[in-house]
């Protein structure tokens with residue numbers, strides 16, 4: 001319904017309490033305000049495991065934690081139901097969502113914290129490396145979207161949050177493959193946010209920059225590489241997994257029920273702004 005038409009009918013709603021046909025009503029309660037059920041993929045990683053810890057502190061929260069690497073999930077202890085899966089496998093992802101919905105009666109929030117890294121120019125990249133990056137990042141995100149919306153449509157809504165990357169929002173040399181993989185997820189996020197809005201399903205993306213994690217371990221260990229990276233970041237430091245997990249939790253939470261189709265950058269400025277030169281602020 002057009003906004004102007006809706007506004008023109010507002011006095012009628014107030015007068016007789018009726019809602020015209022076709023008006024979509026959103027209720028806070030329908031998004032799992034009480035005892036929320038969350039599924040976290042990539043839960044053995046730096047960001048995913050921090051997110052599980054945060055969600056576990058929410059009142060009555062039930063969490064399913066999944067990763068391809070079962071060993072990484074063991075550190076989560078009893079804070080979550082552990083269900084290992086390879087997110088490149090469509091049937092495996094669907095099975096996790098179905099089991100979560102069957103066990104807890106619904107699924108309110110799903111986070112995709114699965115990812116990989118590849119720093120190479122296109123002309124040196126093998127077809128298999130490109131295929132692997134797309135499978136691990138983009139196909140995983142698609143499988144998660146596809147499997148999540150079924151249970152959410154049944155229970156009246158939910159929130160899906162993907163992890164993108166700053167390198168898909170600003171051009172950085174030698175990130176051709178990862179920019180393609182994460183850029184595709186950004187486009188999918190916008191389309192899916194529209195597709196599933198009539199079902200009260202919100203779809204958003206957190207956009208990390210350089211973050212301390214398994215995939216950046218080598219970079220963080222080399223003082224030279226770390227210094228060079230920090231000089232590219234306006235806030236002058238790598239992000240922590242907790243910085244990214246906090247943003248994911250925010251977007252998953254039912255209190256964010258009016259936010260959909262959004263990219264929340266958690267990158268110290270890497271994707272959008274140039275670092276100031278020393279002395280710039282003196283002139284301001």
Ligand SMILES: NC(=O)c1ccc[n+]([C@@H]2O[C@H](COP(=O)([O-])OP(=O)(O)OC[C@H]3O[C@@H](n4cnc5c(N)ncnc54)[C@H](O)[C@@H]3O)[C@@H](O)[C@H]2O)c1
Nearest residue numbers: 042044045046047068086087114115163210211213214215
């Ligand atoms: N760390 C960074 O600098 C950085 C930068 C930009 C974007 N990101 C994104 O942030 C998200 C979180 O990554 P992180 O920083 O915690 O890295 P991480 O390497 O610590 O975690 C990634 C996790 O994904 C899991 N995984 C990989 N392939 C999988 C598969 N096929 N099926 C299931 N699980 C699989 C890994 O086992 C690992 O636990 C990812 O989407 C990543 O692409 C991270």
